[in-house]
Amino acid sequence: MATDHGVRGSNPLQCEFLILSMMIKTVVSGPFETNAYVVGCPTTKEAAIIDPAPESTKTIVEIIENEKLTPVAILLTHSHWDHIADVFKVKKHFDVPVYVHERDAENLRRPGADGMPLFGPTEAVEADLFLKGGESISIGDLTFDVIHTPGHTPGGVCFHEKDEGILISGDTLFQGTIGNLSFPTSNSDDMWQSLELLSHLPPETKVYPGHGPATTIQNEPWLSDAKRFFGGQ
Numbered sequence: 663m664a665t666d667h668g669v670r671g672s673n674p675l676q677c678e679f680l681i682l683s684m685m686i687k688t689v690v691s692g693p694f695e696t697n698a699y700v701v702g703c704p705t706t707k708e709a710a711i712i713d714p715a716p717e718s719t720k721t722i723v724e725i726i727e728n729e730k731l732t733p734v735a736i737l738l739t740h741s742h743w744d745h746i747a748d749v750f751k752v753k754k755h756f757d758v759p760v761y762v763h764e765r766d767a768e769n770l771r772r773p774g775a776d777g778m779p780l781f782g783p784t785e786a787v788e789a790d791l792f793l794k795g796g797e798s799i800s801i802g803d804l805t806f807d808v809i810h811t812p813g814h815t816p817g818g819v820c821f822h823e824k825d826e827g828i829l830i831s832g833d834t835l836f837q838g839t840i841g842n843l844s845f846p847t848s849n850s851d852d853m854w855q856s857l858e859l860l861s862h863l864p865p866e867t868k869v870y871p872g873h874g875p876a877t878t879i880q881n882e883p884w885l886s887d888a889k890r891f892f893g894g895q
């Protein structure tokens with residue numbers, strides 16, 4: 663399935679001032695219906711591939727070719743198997759650097775190191791850049807601020823494009839719910855803090871999660887009080 667974020671105009675009567683918005687395409691794949699994303703700068707055509715999920719490579723390559731994009735990075739929200747299974751294949755195809763938070767890097771280097779089962783053969787990858795949170799990653803004219811959001815995993819991050827008002831939230835925040843906290847490396851207290859942090863983003867921010875449909879910050883009013891809503895899980 664592929665969806666297009668499309669084009670927006672500041673004023674339909676002044677189409678010469680039409681502003682092209684960031685391209686974002688969703689590729690749903692693998693046994694857990696993980697969302698991989700291809701995000702592209704409309705002016706430079708540079709692109710990033712986010713979370714190459716199991717069996718997502720073919721569709722990702724098709725999107726990149728059809729849209730005539732130049733991939734410059736693979737960005738990972740975290741290193742659970744369903745978000746990294748095709749990193750090796752995508753990296754081999756496009757020869758671009760892989761970015762992962764330093765606290766999630768080990769499971770990329772040694773798949774299964776996080777104590778989670780592997781649901782298919784997974785080739786190890788050494789990341790090229792290790793994130794801490796607070797960095798900004800340029801993809802053409804787009805800028806993704808890295809927000810460290812531990813909880814679901816220690817090195818979970820969200821990628822925030824402020825000007826476009828878009829957040830790629832991985833398994834930290836889904837529409838109406840949050841990522842599983844019962845995994846070996848999960849930490850509930852970290853998660854409540856991470857969600858509280860996200861509650862301060864502009865309300866209209868569109869959120870593209872690791873599974874399921876997109877949402878917005880204002881559609882998730884429980885974010886600042888997540889422990890009360892989800893603390894019993």
Ligand SMILES: [Zn+2]
Nearest residue numbers: 740742814833
């Ligand atoms: Zn996960």
Ligand SMILES: [Zn+2]
Nearest residue numbers: 696744833872
């Ligand atoms: Zn996931």
